[in-house]
Amino acid sequence: MGTDHSAVWVIAEQIDCHIQSVSLQLIGQARKLADQLQTSVEVILLGDNIEQQARQLIAAGADRIYLGNAPELEVYQPELYTEIVVKLAAEHQPEIILIGSTDMGRELAPLVAARLKTGLTAHCIDFVLDKELILEQRIPAYGGMLSIVCPEKRPQMATAAKGVFPTPEPDDSRTGETMMIDIPAHLPGRIKTLEIIREEPQGVPLETAATIVAGGAGAGDNDGWNDISELAETLNAALGSTRPAVDEGWAELETMIGQSGKMVSPEVYIGVGLSGEQQHMVGIVGARVMIAVNNDAKSPIFEQVDYGVVDDCREFIPELIKKIKAYQEKQLTC
Amino acid sequence: MLNIVVCVKAVPDPKEACNIKIDPDTKTLLRCDVPLVLNALDKNAMEAALQLKTQFEAHISVLSMGPPEAGNIVKECLALGADQGFLLSDPAFGGADAFATAFTLAKGIEKIGSFDVVFCGMASSDGSTEWVGPEIATFLDLPVVTLVKEIVDCDGATWKVKASVENGYRLMQVELPAVFTVTREVNTPRTLSFSGIIKARKKEIEQWGINELGVTRETVGLKGSPTIVSELNAQEENKRQAEMISGTRDEKADVLVQKLVDAGVL
Numbered sequence: 001m002g003t004d005h006s007a008v009w010v011i012a013e014q015i016d017c018h019i020q021s022v023s024l025q026l027i028g029q030a031r032k033l034a035d036q037l038q039t040s041v042e043v044i045l046l047g048d049n050i051e052q053q054a055r056q057l058i059a060a061g062a063d064r065i066y067l068g069n070a071p072e073l074e075v076y077q078p079e080l081y082t083e084i085v086v087k088l089a090a091e092h093q094p095e096i097i098l099i100g101s102t103d104m105g106r107e108l109a110p111l112v113a114a115r116l117k118t119g120l121t122a123h124c125i126d127f128v129l130d131k132e133l134i135l136e137q138r139i140p141a142y143g144g145m146l147s148i149v150c151p152e153k154r155p156q157m158a159t160a161a162k163g164v165f166p167t168p169e170p171d172d173s174r175t176g177e178t179m180m181i182d183i184p185a186h187l188p189g190r191i192k193t194l195e196i197i198r199e200e201p202q203g204v205p206l207e208t209a210a211t212i213v214a215g216g217a218g219a220g221d222n223d224g225w226n227d228i229s230e231l232a233e234t235l236n237a238a239l240g241s242t243r244p245a246v247d248e249g250w251a252e253l254e255t256m257i258g259q260s261g262k263m264v265s266p267e268v269y270i271g272v273g274l275s276g277e278q279q280h281m282v283g284i285v286g287a288r289v290m291i292a293v294n295n296d297a298k299s300p301i302f303e304q305v306d307y308g309v310v311d312d313c314r315e316f317i318p319e320l321i322k323k324i325k326a327y328q329e330k331q332l333t334c
Numbered sequence: 335m336l337n338i339v340v341c342v343k344a345v346p347d348p349k350e351a352c353n354i355k356i357d358p359d360t361k362t363l364l365r366c367d368v369p370l371v372l373n374a375l376d377k378n379a380m381e382a383a384l385q386l387k388t389q390f391e392a393h394i395s396v397l398s399m400g401p402p403e404a405g406n407i408v409k410e411c412l413a414l415g416a417d418q419g420f421l422l423s424d425p426a427f428g429g430a431d432a433f434a435t436a437f438t439l440a441k442g443i444e445k446i447g448s449f450d451v452v453f454c455g456m457a458s459s460d461g462s463t464e465w466v467g468p469e470i471a472t473f474l475d476l477p478v479v480t481l482v483k484e485i486v487d488c489d490g491a492t493w494k495v496k497a498s499v500e501n502g503y504r505l506m507q508v509e510l511p512a513v514f515t516v517t518r519e520v521n522t523p524r525t526l527s528f529s530g531i532i533k534a535r536k537k538e539i540e541q542w543g544i545n546e547l548g549v550t551r552e553t554v555g556l557k558g559s560p561t562i563v564s565e566l567n568a569q570e571e572n573k574r575q576a577e578m579i580s581g582t583r584d585e586k587a588d589v590l591v592q593k594l595v596d597a598g599v600l
């Protein structure tokens with residue numbers, strides 16, 4: 001097993017003591033990279049009453065856990081979390097740090113990277129080591145795939161969203177060590193998380209939905225969007241969106257699918273009034289059946305689906321809903 | 335007096351952004367023929383500042399780093415009601431990643447001098463890293479709250495804001511001076527007024543380069559960027575052979591219902 005130097009790190013995240021799946025998925029990636037670099041996987045976990053959770057991280061592939069376990073760490077506190085990670089990283093000099101693109105990770109990652117004076121790549125969908133063992137951080141853009149590297153500064157830091165990588169099978173026979181970390185005492189105390197309020201998510205969650213109806217700019221306005229939303233409801237599907245639909249204010253940011261949004265893996269995906277831009281399409285992994293409705297027969301979306309309907313969605317979707325409802329009623333009566 | 339700095343970015347018009355290509359030599363983006371517009375979320379950042387100005391005595395400085403054409407979006411913000419405009423423009427600033435961008439903007443904010451609040455958008459439509467706000471805060475050694483969706487209490491030097499977290503929000507207490515990045519939910523941006531445009535004519539935009547900021551070439555732009563684009567590969571796309579469903583609208587809907595039944599959705 002490797003030394004302190006040049007390990008691959010993951011900053012794990014827990015919510016109410018539950019390890020977030022993206023943390024496990026990144027440990028899986030870290031394991032792959034660490035094996036090639038012949039080094040170890042080390043994970044930072046901060047929270048309160050979380051000693052038991054270290055096992056889960058080791059079973060996922062970690063060799064060493066830096067565990068911060070204290071009441072003041074129960075929820076994310078920007079100054080404290082940043083200070084702990086920066087101090088540990090300065091001491092142990094990891095080669096790579098991976099962080100989940102969660103709401104916490106997207107704030108913590110740049111705070112840590114800027115303090116360490118190193119680079120940070122957002123929303124990666126693949127990690128590959130090049131010939132010099134430098135981390136190529138892949139993101140889709142501009143009709144292709146960009147590789148971003150951080151050739152000189154260390155650590156190399158990157159974020160990736162939940163669902164981009166598979167969750168590793170837990171291996172309970174794996175062993176690893178847990179090191180308790182000190183909580184820094186003197187902090188400026190300029191910022192404080194007073195409380196975190198979470199509600200039960202409404203509707204079908206995108207990440208686990210078997211069917212997804214996603215709408216795009218082609219919806220045209222609120223009415224057009226409501227039709228797409230109703231289609232999702234009628235099919236008991238989750239509602240997804242593209243960036244323009246969010247920008248227009250029709251859809252919630254949480255519903256955006258793609259590189260900088262959610263990664264989904266439905267059985268069936270139905271895309272309405274969207275053009276099939278890569279940054280959206282990379283968010284859909286392994287759908288068995290893909291369907292598109294678009295009024296432009298030449299739209300690139302039709303090269304990425306199994307069934308296509310060329311029509312104005314503002315006319316077609318209400319018609320389709322009527323037919324679906326009629327079918328559903330027929331099923332009920334016989 | 336509340337001194338506010340709003341960071342605004344000129345981004346390629348998202349409606350035409352698909353025309354942007356990569357320069358194979360410099361490996362930065364060639365965005366020549368796509369017009370630059372004010373980044374959508376930065377309108378919310380501007381609006382947050384303008385709303386404070388209706389409540390308190392406040393001075394709003396807008397700050398942008400970009401090519402000379404980015405002066406237009408600074409002008410636009412002046413017309414919206416900002417008091418002073420600053421454009422950081424220098425060939426040496428080109429090709430900056432989020433780190434070098436934030437470093438340069440932080441230098442600009444230091445040179446502006448007095449500031450209690452720095453507003454950024456949550457993300458830019460082209461870079462879209464979300465890193466610039468928190469990295470500016472780090473360079474200025476200030477606290478930051480990202481993804482702010484509501485300013486709950488802004489009376490005095492300690493603010494309370496709600497920021498977005500998965501399925502909910504976090505309530506944050508922050509001492510000024512501080513940096514905030516805002517989401518679309520924080521407000522509804524106003525549109526330009528004719529009188530604003532007239533008033534903005536008299537307002538000057540200061541333009542600063544590396545000399546004015548007192549920074550070396552090595553610390554800004556491509557040279558000051560820890561990350562670089564190493565490669566652009568053509569995408570192995572998820573091509574599928576689509577069966578196009580044709581006929582009248584009625585027939586197409588019927589066929590699609592059948593496809594949904596076959597796929598197990600119905």
Ligand SMILES: Cc1cc2nc3c(=O)[nH]c(=O)nc-3n(C[C@H](O)[C@H](O)[C@H](O)COP(=O)(O)OP(=O)(O)OC[C@H]3O[C@@H](n4cnc5c(N)ncnc54)[C@H](O)[C@@H]3O)c2cc1C
Binds near residue numbers: 272275279311314461
């Ligand atoms: C760094 C970066 C990250 C990004 N991340 C994401 C991301 O995570 N998710 C995301 O979605 N986007 C993302 N984007 C934006 C992405 O590049 C595209 O701009 C976006 O996905 C396009 O959305 P759209 O298909 O809805 O809109 P458009 O590309 O404008 O397509 C609209 C489609 O609707 C069709 N249409 C119009 N009217 C009708 C009608 N009446 N009936 C039927 N069809 C109609 C048109 O033919 C067209 O094909 C990102 C961009 C960048 C630069």
Ligand SMILES: Nc1ncnc2c1ncn2[C@@H]1O[C@H](COP(=O)(O)O)[C@@H](O)[C@H]1O
Binds near residue numbers: 376400
């Ligand atoms: N070149 C720039 N000039 C001014 N502000 C910027 C610039 N780049 C980014 N920002 C600010 O940082 C926010 C987030 O951008 P990004 O990190 O690129 O997603 C934007 O909404 C702006 O407020």
